[in-house]
Amino acid sequence: MNRTALWTAALLALVVWLAAGPLSFSQAESLLAQDAQDSLAGPATRMKPETGRASLDKRYTILPGTRPAEVLADFTANEPSDTPGAPNAGTVLNEHIVRWIDSLAGQKGFEGWKRAKWTVAPLGPGTHGWIVLLTDNGRETGYLIVSAAENGTLQLIEYGTGEHPLFSTRTLYRTLVQHAIIPASMSYQAWLDSAETRLRRLYTDAFHAVWTVPAGNNRILVDAKTGEIRTFQNYSPSSDSSLLGLHGAAFEHTPGTPIEVTPSDPYEEIAWLTRKALPIRSYEELTPYLAAGKSLTFVCECFGGRLTLPLPVTGALRWIGGAAFIAFEQEGRRFVLLDEAVSLGQFYPTDGISSSSP
Numbered sequence: 001m002n003r004t005a006l007w008t009a010a011l012l013a014l015v016v017w018l019a020a021g022p023l024s025f026s027q028a029e030s031l032l033a034q035d036a037q038d039s040l041a042g043p044a045t046r047m048k049p050e051t052g053r054a055s056l057d058k059r060y061t062i063l064p065g066t067r068p069a070e071v072l073a074d075f076t077a078n079e080p081s082d083t084p085g086a087p088n089a090g091t092v093l094n095e096h097i098v099r100w101i102d103s104l105a106g107q108k109g110f111e112g113w114k115r116a117k118w119t120v121a122p123l124g125p126g127t128h129g130w131i132v133l134l135t136d137n138g139r140e141t142g143y144l145i146v147s148a149a150e151n152g153t154l155q156l157i158e159y160g161t162g163e164h165p166l167f168s169t170r171t172l173y174r175t176l177v178q179h180a181i182i183p184a185s186m187s188y189q190a191w192l193d194s195a196e197t198r199l200r201r202l203y204t205d206a207f208h209a210v211w212t213v214p215a216g217n218n219r220i221l222v223d224a225k226t227g228e229i230r231t232f233q234n235y236s237p238s239s240d241s242s243l244l245g246l247h248g249a250a251f252e253h254t255p256g257t258p259i260e261v262t263p264s265d266p267y268e269e270i271a272w273l274t275r276k277a278l279p280i281r282s283y284e285e286l287t288p289y290l291a292a293g294k295s296l297t298f299v300c301e302c303f304g305g306r307l308t309l310p311l312p313v314t315g316a317l318r319w320i321g322g323a324a325f326i327a328f329e330q331e332g333r334r335f336v337l338l339d340e341a342v343s344l345g346q347f348y349p350t351d352g353i354s355s356s357s358p
Helices: 003-020 025-032 089-104 111-115 169-178 188-198 283-291 338-344
Strands: 060-062 117-122 129-136 139-148 154-161 200-205 208-215 218-223 296-302 307-320 324-329 333-337 345-349
Touching: 089 111, 089 117, 089 129, 089 139, 089 154, 111 129, 111 139, 129 200, 169 188, 169 208, 169 218, 188 208, 283 307, 296 338, 307 333, 324 338, 333 338, 338 345
Parallel strands: 060 117
Antiparallel strands: 117 129, 129 139, 139 154, 154 333, 200 208, 208 218, 296 307, 296 345, 307 324, 324 333
16 A cells, blocks of 8 residues: 555544544543453553644643543533534643643642642543643642533542642552552552552542452552551442532632631640531631631541541631632641531531530
8 A cells, every 4th residue: 555545544534533522521531431451551641732722732632541531530421522614622720720820829738739730531431530640750740530511511629739649649658558458569660560459549529439459359448648558348438439419610610718727736736536527517607616726626427437637727718719628737738628528527616616616
């Protein structure tokens, strides 16, 4: 076959591929349920922008072992994806990530995000969510949790800073070495290359986020933030664990001015064990305590009461036009939807704070 014929055949194949459009969510989740050996062995990259479509931001990559279909799956299955000039789902997701990172980079404690690169991975079948991990000069510096809402838009439902972000494979690697689940002689990269496709992320909400990791003939649960191994092993998310019902920060929202307080260590200041919970169920009820400089402890009874999780409150903020977030200290700062927090736990005073008013 001559060179002209080869180029013609390649062009026809490209046209057919573009006409097919990206996979729907249901198709992507079907792929995710397949045997892990079908996963890609290396990082996926887009070398050239498609004709008529915006190219992905140069800071965007996909985690090793993750299919592009799982990350770039269309979050509105009926949305046309082959309209000339229309952005595809991957571009839409990327545009939202750029927007949120650039908005947060102007906040105190987020300065390193101006230079950050990131990777994206799905949170698991049925969640309709993604984890975005940020790095600055090779060091992990934060994360975003992105979810598709019921109306088809993308929402920022959690984010945080620090060198131990949610679902960090480096934190997980250190835990597995410390507990002799993998040999200390195995390097991080060698372990990741061999284990990435067999790891599973479970994110039901901000307080139920774990890895499931193969260990011999069993699987163990490892906290996605701290790397602590859970002693119970029979946990699995409920069938309604989709994140679609959460409403966080949308594309057009920007972070407001945060209210910050100095946190107390809940393992040293243990008043939350004996005091009554504070009547805090909204942003308006929370802010008077923070404005007065009062330190609070948030307590969640997780995993059906098998784990009591006390977290020191470091502040709160409302996104302009969007949702309110509560900030906790847990191996770095975590910003969690306040509505989600009050539905799953309660706020307690430290010594000297009345249980009825600030």
